[in-house]
Amino acid sequence: xxxxRRTHRSHGLAAALVASSLLLSACSSGGTDDTTSExxxxxxxxxxxxxxxxxxxxxxxxxxxxxxxFQEENPDISITFNxxxxxxxxxxxxxxxxxxxxxxxxxxxxxxxxxxxYADYAxxxxxxxxxxxxxxxxxxxxQTTTTDGTVAAVPILNAGMEYFLYNQTLMDEMGxxxxxxxxxxxxxxxxxxxAGLTPxxxxxxxxxxxxxxxxxxxxxxxxxxxxxxxxxxxxxxxxDTLVQAGQAWQELFTNGxxxxxxxxxxTYPMARDDYFMARRAVFMPTGSWHxxxxxxxxxxxxxxxxxxxxxxxxxxxxxxxxxAGVTAGVDFALAISASSTPEKQEAAAKFVxxxxxxxGQQMWADTLQGFPVAKDVTVHLDEGESDLAQSSVDLVTETxxxxxxxxxxxxPGRDSLENDLGVVLQNIADGAxxxxxxxxxxx
Amino acid sequence: xxxxxxRFKPYLYIAPVLLLSGVLxxxxxxxxxxxxxxxxxxxxxxxxxxxxxxxxxxEDPTFWTALKNNLIFMVATVAIxxxxxxxxxVICAERLPGSTFFKxxxxxxxxxxxxxxATVFKYMLEANYGSLNESLRAIGxxxxxEVIQWLGKDLGVWSVIIINVFQWMGFSMMVYFGxxxxxxxxxxxxxxxxxxxxxxxxxxxxxxxxxxxxSVLIVLGIVGSLKTFDIVWLTTGGGPGVSNHxxxxxxxxARSDREAGYSSAIGMVILVIAFLLSLAQIKxxxxxx
Numbered sequence: 061x062x063x064x065r066r067t068h069r070s071h072g073l074a075a076a077l078v079a080s081s082l083l084l085s086a087c088s089s090g091g092t093d094d095t096t097s098e099x100x101x102x103x104x105x106x107x108x109x110x111x112x113x114x115x116x117x118x119x120x121x122x123x124x125x126x127x128x129x130f131q132e133e134n135p136d137i138s139i140t141f142n143x144x145x146x147x148x149x150x151x152x153x154x155x156x157x158x159x160x161x162x163x164x165x166x167x168x169x170x171x172x173x174x175x176x177x178y179a180d181y182a183x184x185x186x187x188x189x190x191x192x193x194x195x196x197x198x199x200x201x202x203q204t205t206t207t208d209g210t211v212a213a214v215p216i217l218n219a220g221m222e223y224f225l226y227n228q229t230l231m232d233e234m235g236x237x238x239x240x241x242x243x244x245x246x247x248x249x250x251x252x253x254x255a256g257l258t259p260x261x262x263x264x265x266x267x268x269x270x271x272x273x274x275x276x277x278x279x280x281x282x283x284x285x286x287x288x289x290x291x292x293x294x295x296x297x298x299x300d301t302l303v304q305a306g307q308a309w310q311e312l313f314t315n316g317x318x319x320x321x322x323x324x325x326x327t328y329p330m331a332r333d334d335y336f337m338a339r340r341a342v343f344m345p346t347g348s349w350h351x352x353x354x355x356x357x358x359x360x361x362x363x364x365x366x367x368x369x370x371x372x373x374x375x376x377x378x379x380x381x382x383x384a385g386v387t388a389g390v391d392f393a394l395a396i397s398a399s400s401t402p403e404k405q406e407a408a409a410k411f412v413x414x415x416x417x418x419x420g421q422q423m424w425a426d427t428l429q430g431f432p433v434a435k436d437v438t439v440h441l442d443e444g445e446s447d448l449a450q451s452s453v454d455l456v457t458e459t460x461x462x463x464x465x466x467x468x469x470x471x472p473g474r475d476s477l478e479n480d481l482g483v484v485l486q487n488i489a490d491g492a493x494x495x496x497x498x499x500x501x502x503x
Numbered sequence: 504x505x506x507x508x509x510r511f512k513p514y515l516y517i518a519p520v521l522l523l524s525g526v527l528x529x530x531x532x533x534x535x536x537x538x539x540x541x542x543x544x545x546x547x548x549x550x551x552x553x554x555x556x557x558x559x560x561x562e563d564p565t566f567w568t569a570l571k572n573n574l575i576f577m578v579a580t581v582a583i584x585x586x587x588x589x590x591x592x593v594i595c596a597e598r599l600p601g602s603t604f605f606k607x608x609x610x611x612x613x614x615x616x617x618x619x620x621a622t623v624f625k626y627m628l629e630a631n632y633g634s635l636n637e638s639l640r641a642i643g644x645x646x647x648x649e650v651i652q653w654l655g656k657d658l659g660v661w662s663v664i665i666i667n668v669f670q671w672m673g674f675s676m677m678v679y680f681g682x683x684x685x686x687x688x689x690x691x692x693x694x695x696x697x698x699x700x701x702x703x704x705x706x707x708x709x710x711x712x713x714x715x716x717x718s719v720l721i722v723l724g725i726v727g728s729l730k731t732f733d734i735v736w737l738t739t740g741g742g743p744g745v746s747n748h749x750x751x752x753x754x755x756x757a758r759s760d761r762e763a764g765y766s767s768a769i770g771m772v773i774l775v776i777a778f779l780l781s782l783a784q785i786k787x788x789x790x791x792x
């Protein structure tokens with residue numbers, strides 16, 4: 061029996077090895093998307109820069125066009141653009157580069173709680189932008205200023221919340237008119253549901269979207285602005301006005317304004333592609349950056365069910381006691397590495413200037429990826445665009461300029477606030493008591 | 504070669520592995536252990552705070568939710584995958600018509616990227632327009648406008664379990680199939696001569712012979728369940744709320760929130776749990792022998 065047992069054992073060992081190798085090979089898949097522009101060989105005396113960011117996109121009208129225009133002005137400066145479409149993945153990559161002392165010469169940066177962390181590695185803008193930074197909106201520049209008063213990055217694009225895309229063609233087919241009050245929102249939701257469609261496709265699985273929506277909504281209660289005080293620890297999260305806003309938020313789910321199971325639907329791609337662009341939803345709450353969906357140059361609609369529909373954007377009807385307008389904030393800023401060589405910093409400054417107050421600002425704003433921060437730049441649409449597209453852009457421009465409240469909460473030392481608030485809001489959406497849930501943020 | 508040189512020869516053989524694992528594995532484990540005692544933000548802020556992260560972890564309800572989900576997932580997937588894998592392997596070993604085809608079909612999901620599997624299931628399980636709920640509506644098991652939230656707070660973990668079983672059952676099947684092929688034919692022949700039927704052979708020959716294989720699958724299942732991330736993150740993102748967080752997604756979320764010290768503490772807890780569970784399983788199987 062001994063030889064048999066030995067053979068049995070060796071087969072068992074072989075099976076285990078096969079198992080391990082299969083497991084390892086099965087687990088080795090995966091990775092991240094990393095879009096890199098073609099390296100441009102540098103001529104003698106030329107400067108090569110590395111630019112890491114999640115924006116601009118690789119759409120022909122964005123990075124390729126921007127870079128071509130920049131190179132036309134600055135043929136001696138070449139830029140290798142490392143784009144990570146996913147913002148969190150981009151931040152992880154940036155963290156790794158910072159830890160490895162390989163801070164990119166130029167990097168994208170977003171305002172909010174983590175701004176100060178990344179600003180530590182940025183060149184003070186007073187060293188390269190003092191000659192032109194006054195051409196930018198003061199409110200935008202204030203948001204790229206650290207808590208110790210250093211303007212560490214140059215704001216490039218603005219964005220605001222809460223808007224919604226609407227399908228005008230679908231509304232006409234159903235005999236609907238655009239809702240302008242909370243009551244009208246509830247009434248139209250009932251009508252749309254009765255027709256077997258989804259009223260508002262909300263990506264409530266995204267903590268960032270929940271938080272942005274709630275910041276906008278909460279400003280409509282009391283005298284407004286309590287949520288920023290709660291974020292700063294000045295008032296409790298279960299203050300009356302915030303609890304009222306929490307109840308209003310919950311009603312949007314329980315009264316069928318948003319789709320069923322909205323907390324399992326993310327904004328991208330589900331709410332956008334599987335609901336709104338699939339013609340299953342009439343409206344989609346989103347940010348100002350989406351106003352371009354209604355333009356002929358939009359890369360989002362071709363091939364979708366709404367390809368031939370007229371799409372517009374409006375600001376969300378107030379859900380609270382008063383209309384507090386949209387929230388706004390710097391959606392994209394650029395920082396220059398403090399550790400780059402002086403010649404690279406000088407070249408990087410030219411690129412940042414191009415993007416902030418130069419041709420790049422106008423070109424990028426015209427794609428409607430965001431709204432301009434330069435005071436004398438306005439969005440230009442092609443003459444072929446529809447009246448609906450033009451009126452949507454005008455409305456977004458006007459409401460953004462009138463915005464009184466910041467889109468993002470700042471809570472020094474608590475970078476997890478946006479996610480924590482998102483979790484609380486998802487629990488409230490799924491039926492939890494608003495006061496109890498909001499109180500958990502007091503810790 | 505002298506006696507002294509011979510004494511060091513074995514160490515030279517294992518030196519490359521020791522160096523590689525020392526740099527790639529043990530250094531990282533050591534760094535994570537240190538980072539877990541700091542308020543590291545993922546960049547350069549790294550102040551020593553002692554056991555504060557661990558104390559916070561014990562009081563954090565998300566940790567207990569994630570741990571509970573991990574345990575449910577571990578027990579369910581190990582048991583279901585082993586049972587189904589064994590069943591299919593035994594059927595395939597009977598060499599019935601088409602058994603090779605079915606073996607390939609069951610094994611196919613292993614060759615697919617988890618991201619693809621997760622995405623396909625996410626669309627199938629979507630509450631409003633997903634094919635599963637639409638099918639249930641079509642056959643009248645779900646009313647018009649009614650939804651079952653397969654990826655919601657109540658059913659999310661079970662959906663993830665089903666997806667994982669779909670993906671890995673074929674792996675268990677192949678391992679068991681390999682084990683079955685290793686059982687000496689003489690044992691079966693002797694049993695048949697002694698009058699043993701199919702069931703008797705299953706319980707008296709096949710299952711005892713596959714004890715080692717089962718043990719390997721359990722260890723791999725335990726370790727695999729603790730590091731399960733992709734299908735959970737891609738289908739539920741840990742939500743709604745924190746209801747579907749696993750330890751690995753909880754760790755990732757903490758890291759995304761710039762709480763690198765805290766996420767290191769979660770990582771250390773996962774390491775200790777994996778080590779203890781594997782140790783316990785090995786002890787149990789040694790005792791059986």
